[in-house]
Amino acid sequence: MSGAPFGARLTESVAARGSLCVGIDPHPGLLDQWGLPRDVSGLERFALTCVEAFAGDISVLKPQSAFFEAYGSRGVAVLERVIADARSAGALVLLDVKRGDIGSTMAAYAQAYLSDGSPLAADAVTVSPYLGFGSLDPAIEEAARTGRGLFVLARTSNPEGAGVQHARVDGVGGASGVTVAQSIVDQAAAHNAGATPLGSIGLVVGATVGRADLDLSALNGPLLAPGLGAQGAGPADLAAVFGDALPAVLPASARDVLRHGPDVAALRSAALRVRDELAAAAR
Numbered sequence: 001m002s003g004a005p006f007g008a009r010l011t012e013s014v015a016a017r018g019s020l021c022v023g024i025d026p027h028p029g030l031l032d033q034w035g036l037p038r039d040v041s042g043l044e045r046f047a048l049t050c051v052e053a054f055a056g057d058i059s060v061l062k063p064q065s066a067f068f069e070a071y072g073s074r075g076v077a078v079l080e081r082v083i084a085d086a087r088s089a090g091a092l093v094l095l096d097v098k099r100g101d102i103g104s105t106m107a108a109y110a111q112a113y114l115s116d117g118s119p120l121a122a123d124a125v126t127v128s129p130y131l132g133f134g135s136l137d138p139a140i141e142e143a144a145r146t147g148r149g150l151f152v153l154a155r156t157s158n159p160e161g162a163g164v165q166h167a168r169v170d171g172v173g174g175a176s177g178v179t180v181a182q183s184i185v186d187q188a189a190a191h192n193a194g195a196t197p198l199g200s201i202g203l204v205v206g207a208t209v210g211r212a213d214l215d216l217s218a219l220n221g222p223l224l225a226p227g228l229g230a231q232g233a234g235p236a237d238l239a240a241v242f243g244d245a246l247p248a249v250l251p252a253s254a255r256d257v258l259r260h261g262p263d264v265a266a267l268r269s270a271a272l273r274v275r276d277e278l279a280a281a282a283r
Helices: 006-017 028-033 040-054 067-068 072-088 101-112 133-144 158-164 182-190 235-247 263-283
Strands: 021-024 059-063 092-099 122-129 148-157 202-204 222-227 249-253
Touching: 006 021, 006 040, 006 059, 006 092, 006 148, 021 072, 028 040, 040 067, 059 072, 067 092, 072 092, 092 101, 092 148, 092 222, 101 133, 122 133, 133 148, 133 182, 148 158, 148 182, 158 182, 182 202, 222 235, 235 249, 235 263
Parallel strands: 021 059, 021 249, 059 092, 092 122, 122 148, 148 202, 202 222, 222 249
Antiparallel strands: none
């Protein structure tokens, strides 16, 4: 991938299309709701309908890889088409894979999702730092080389995450007693230092966590905020969670928009409504 780095391309896309990120989550229950079979044909119909509805107007589409992988190689082939078709229509694709490993294995994940020529290469992917932030180095290096981005799990909304993410550790530069989540923020910020208009190493911080209790002031990168809509967060809640970092937030919604399918016009209308509500709340 040539041209501007991910942070710059994302900034341009959000300025043109708004900040909403729509998830493409072909959950079996949604296939049922849409009257589609729980097989590859239903998966394909669901996913390509989403691309048709959203890719021309929405800044970022976020396919959840697990729901495609569940159907084996044919499901992954559908995911490859979703990535290609969405990007061809002008949307950025954030592939939600949450990969995290060490050494040559992490390098192989980076090749699969971030390297030029891979059919699974997206504009950005989600990654897990919980084998140590340094374990992400192969992905960080490949993303920088190819102009792609990462969204690193920092403060997630699942209750099990708090026991790890709220634990206290020594932070960047010898700071003592910072939370694990804050140490992830600080290490991402170090990679983004000096980037303009925005760095390409983002974070995942749940929109439903309440006041995030994180210092995001130095991040200089995007913030993916899942949980908008069906999980309980509304546009007005984002300011309470993110404060002054709100302009860098990508609020993510899936079920609250996808429930309007399978009609393409209804799906597009629902997404545009949420997008406009976010813009109004940010004024």
